[in-house]
Amino acid sequence: xxxxxxxxxxxxxxxxxxxxxxxxxxxxxxxxxxxxxxxxxxxxxxxxxxxxxxxxxxxxxxxxxxxxxxxxxxxxxxxxxxxxxxxxxxxxxxxxxxxxxxxxxxxxxxxxxxxxxxxxxxxxxxxxxxxxxxxxxxxxxxxxxxxxxxxxxxxxxxxxxxxxxxxxxxxxxxxxxxxxxxxxxxxxxxxxxxxxxxxxxxxxxxxxxxxxxxxxxxxxxxxxxxxxxxxxxxxxxxxxxxxxxxxxxxxxxxxxxxxxxxxxxxxxxxxxxxxxxxxxxxxxxxxxxxxxxxxxxxxxxxxxxxxxxxxxxxxxxxxxxxxxxxxxxxxxxxxxxxxxxxxxxxxxxxxxxxxxxxxxxxxxxxxxxxxxxxxxxxxxxxxxxxxxxxxxxxxxxxxxxxxxxxxxxxxxxxxxxxxxxxxxxxxxxxxxxxxxxxxxxxxxxxxxxxxxxxxxxxxxxxxxxxxxxxxxxxxxxxxxxxxxxxxxx
Numbered sequence: 001x002x003x004x005x006x007x008x009x010x011x012x013x014x015x016x017x018x019x020x021x022x023x024x025x026x027x028x029x030x031x032x033x034x035x036x037x038x039x040x041x042x043x044x045x046x047x048x049x050x051x052x053x054x055x056x057x058x059x060x061x062x063x064x065x066x067x068x069x070x071x072x073x074x075x076x077x078x079x080x081x082x083x084x085x086x087x088x089x090x091x092x093x094x095x096x097x098x099x100x101x102x103x104x105x106x107x108x109x110x111x112x113x114x115x116x117x118x119x120x121x122x123x124x125x126x127x128x129x130x131x132x133x134x135x136x137x138x139x140x141x142x143x144x145x146x147x148x149x150x151x152x153x154x155x156x157x158x159x160x161x162x163x164x165x166x167x168x169x170x171x172x173x174x175x176x177x178x179x180x181x182x183x184x185x186x187x188x189x190x191x192x193x194x195x196x197x198x199x200x201x202x203x204x205x206x207x208x209x210x211x212x213x214x215x216x217x218x219x220x221x222x223x224x225x226x227x228x229x230x231x232x233x234x235x236x237x238x239x240x241x242x243x244x245x246x247x248x249x250x251x252x253x254x255x256x257x258x259x260x261x262x263x264x265x266x267x268x269x270x271x272x273x274x275x276x277x278x279x280x281x282x283x284x285x286x287x288x289x290x291x292x293x294x295x296x297x298x299x300x301x302x303x304x305x306x307x308x309x310x311x312x313x314x315x316x317x318x319x320x321x322x323x324x325x326x327x328x329x330x331x332x333x334x335x336x337x338x339x340x341x342x343x344x345x346x347x348x349x350x351x352x353x354x355x356x357x358x359x360x361x362x363x364x365x366x367x368x369x370x371x372x373x374x375x376x377x378x379x380x381x382x383x384x385x386x387x388x389x390x391x392x393x394x395x396x397x398x399x400x401x402x403x404x405x406x407x408x409x410x411x412x413x414x415x416x417x418x419x420x421x422x423x424x425x426x427x428x429x430x431x432x433x434x435x436x437x438x439x440x441x442x443x444x445x446x447x448x449x450x451x452x453x454x455x456x457x458x459x460x461x462x463x464x465x466x467x468x469x470x471x472x473x474x475x476x477x478x479x480x481x482x483x484x485x486x487x488x489x
Contacts, residue, residue: 003061003062003063003068004063005049005061005068006061006062006063006066006067006068006119007063007066008045008049008068009042009045009046009049009068009072009073009076009115009119010066010076010112010115010116010119011112012042012045012112013039013042013079013080013083013108013109013111013112013115014108014109014112016038016039016042016108016111017104017105017106017107017108017109017112019034019038020034020035020038020101020104020105020108021101021105024101031101031104032091035087035104036084036087036088038108039080039083039084039087039108039111040080040084042076042080042083042111043077043080043081043083043084045080046073046076046077046079046080047077049068049073049076049077050070050073050074050077050476051476053069053070053073053479054070054475054476054479062184065120065121065122065125065182066116066119066120066125067119067120067121067184068119069119069483070479070480070483071118071246071249071250071480071483071484072115072118072119072120072246073119074118074246074320074476074480075114075115075118075119075239075242075243075246076115076118076119078238078239078242078323078324078327079111079114079115079239079243080111081327082234082235082238082239082327082331083107083111083235085234085331085335085455085458085459086107086231086234086235086331086335086455087104087107087231088451088454088455089230089231089234089335089338089451089452089455089456090103090104090231091451092448092449092451092452103140103143106136106139106140107140107235109136110133110136110137110140110235110240113129113130113132113133113136114133114239114240114243115243116129117129117130117133117243117244117247118243118246118247118250121182121183121184121250121251122181122182122183123167123170123171123174123181123182123183123203123251124171124181125181126207126247126250126251127164127167127168127171127206130163130207130210130244130247131160131164133240133243134156134157134160134210135157137156137232137235137236137240138153138156138157140228140229140232140235141153141156141224141227141228141229141232143228143229143232144227144228144229146227148223148226148227149227149228151223151227152220152223152224152226152227152228153224155219155220155223155224156220156223156224158220159209159216159219159220160210162209162216163205163206163207163209163210163216164206166202166203166205166206166209167202167203167206167207169202170198170199170202170203170206173195173198173199173202174186174191174199177190177191177192177195178190178191183250183251183254186254188254188255191255196255197255197263197264199255200252200255200256200264201264201267203248203251203252203255204248204252204267204268206248207244207245207247207248207251207252208244208245208248208271208305210240210241210244211241211242211244211245211248211301211305212241212275212297212298212301213248213271213272213275213301213305214271214274214275214278214298217275217298217301218278218282218298221241221294221297221298222282222291222294222295222298223294224236224294225237225290225291225293225294225297225334226288226290226291226294226347227290229338230290230334230335230337230338230339230341231335231338233290233293233294233334233337233338234330234331234334234335237293237294237297237326237330237331237334238326238327238330238331238334239327241297241301242304242323242326242327245301245304245305245308245319245323246323248308249308249484250484250487253311253484253487254487256311265309265310265311265395267309268305268306268308268309269305269306269309269310269411271305272301272302272303272304272305272306272307272308272309273302273306273411273414274302275298275299275301275302275305276299276302276303276306276414276415276418277299277302277414277417277418278298278299279295279296279297279298279299279300279301279302279418280295280296280299280418280421280422280425281421282295282298283295283296283299283421283422283425284421284424284425286425287348287349287350288347288348288349289337289340289347289348289349289429289433290334290337290347292349292425292429293330293333293334293337296330296373296422296425296426297326297330299418299422300322300326300330300373301326302418303319303322303384303385303388303415304319304322304323304326305319306319306388306392306411306415307319307322307387307388307391308484310388310391310392310394310395310411311395311485312391312394312395312485313391313394313478313481313482313485314387314390314391314394315387315388315390315391315392315394315395316391316481316484316485317387317391317477317478317481318384318385318386318387318388318389318390318391319384319388320477320480320481320484321380321383321384321387321470321473321474321477322381322384322385322388324380324384324466324473324477325372325380325381325383325384325463325466326373327459328369328372328380328459328460328462328463328466329368329369329370329372329373329380329381329459329460329463330369330373331455331459332365332366332368332369332455332456332459332460332463333366333369333370333373335452335455335456335459336362336365336366336369336456338452339359339362339448339452339453339456340352340355340362340433342448342452343355343359343445343446343448344439344445349429349432349433350432351439352432352433352436352439353432353433353435353436353437353438353439354434354435354436354437354438354439355433355434355438355445356433356434356435357445358444358445358446358447359434359445359446359447359448360447361447361453361456361457362434362447362448362453362456363430363434364460365453365456365457365460366430366433366434367430367434368460368461368463368464369459369460369463370423370426370427370429370430371423371426372460372463372464372467373422373426374419374420374422374423374426374427375415375416375419375422375423376423378464378467378468379463379464379467380462380463380464380466380467380470381463381467382467383466383467383470385415385419386406388411388415389406389407389408389409389411389412389415390407392409392410392411392412393407393409397409397410397411400413
């Protein structure tokens with residue numbers, strides 16, 4: 001009997017969009033209640049699925065190309081959690097930006113596409129869902145209603161052509177050699193060593209481009225994240241690029257370390273490190289708060305790609321941990337950028353100053369999320385980065401030196417340097433925005449309404465809670481990491 005519950009994470013968000021459309025004739029209060037309750041229900045259901053999988057109460061299920069397993073339901077859970085935060089945040093924010101119900105309907109559709117992309121091993125189905133998510137998110141970027149948003153959307157869609165070409169090329173090779181596009185049924189012995197290496201690289205850069213992997217990631221990601229509405233920037237940075245990373249790993253890992261393993265590990269970790277460093281440097285020279293955050297997303301994706309490239313259990317665990325962490329601190333920071341635009345009508349850091357006195361909760365949340373992303377001890381970002389560094393030792397990278405009980409490889413040296421750069425960048429921005437010389441404003445400043453501040457404070461608070469009590473999530477993440485590790489050849 002087919003396990004039809006495997007379709008729940010994919011179909012329910014789309015069903016939510018359809019039901020919301022049918023509710024358009026009802027009052028706004030009913031629509032709001034439905035939006036929040038439905039997305040929160042999705043989060044609870046996905047979380048229970050994940051717990052049941054981990055405990056062994058249910059087995060991974062499949063219906064056609066859709067597979068409900070640990071990596072897919074992990075992304076689906078994050079999609080629903082962040083979706084709940086973002087949709088609550090958007091209620092009052094939309095009144096000042098003329099967001100209509102189309103925004104919320106499209107958001108439900110986007111959530112379904114992201115979940116579907118993470119819940120399949122069929123290369124072609126994964127690509128179709130990725131591009132469906134791309135088109136949907138491109139429309140949502142246009143809600144920014146500026147010429148820059150339109151231009152960013154053009155770039156975003158144009159770059160997608162390249163990733164489609166790479167993945168389709170890989171799909172042709174895969175199907176012509178093995179007779180299937182579903183990696184669950186692939187007989188890898190039918191592939192030559194050269195094809196195995198080529199497929200790993202095609203899928204790495206094909207799906208990796210949407211994840212923000214250099215070189216093409218640097219072309220579309222900064223303008224798209226910077227010019228989209230804050231709620232969509234938080235979604236794209238917080239989860240869409242992470243869903244793309246998981247998709248990339250699921251299609252790349254079956255070929256990883258089969259042939260020319262050391263070369264593939266070097267290529268993946270090299271581009272991940274390049275992302276780390278270049279993203280951090282570009283963020284340092286950014287004067288626009290959302291562009292700064294966009295470049296820092298490229299940097300943080302670098303850590304995640306490095307961990308998956310090292311392909312040891314500890315490194316994979318660290319990457320999954322960093323996916324969770326990045327969703328929290330970057331989601332909070334992007335939503336704060338929307339608050340700044342809402343309050344002072346600018347995103348230029350130099351045009352802000354002294355906002356902390358009137359917006360204390362916003363300022364504290366910005367500080368906490370910034371310190372978490374910088375990898376400061378006792379916050380969640382420190383734990384995931386150190387796990388990735390430990391994974392580099394397990395992968396065979398020699399320890400260059402040790403300090404204060406920490407062992408430094410070339411990977412961790414670059415990681416720490418990048419973290420210091422990010423720390424300087426964000427602390428400078430924090431000082432200029434919240435503690436610097438106040439600018440003349442025509443109205444009194446205050447923290448945003450509860451609709452907007454609750455999601456921000458919630459995600460910033462979780463950065464502290466998970467940093468102090470990592471065991472709350474470590475068991476589940478280690479279970480998912482083991483599932484991904486066993487996908488290697």
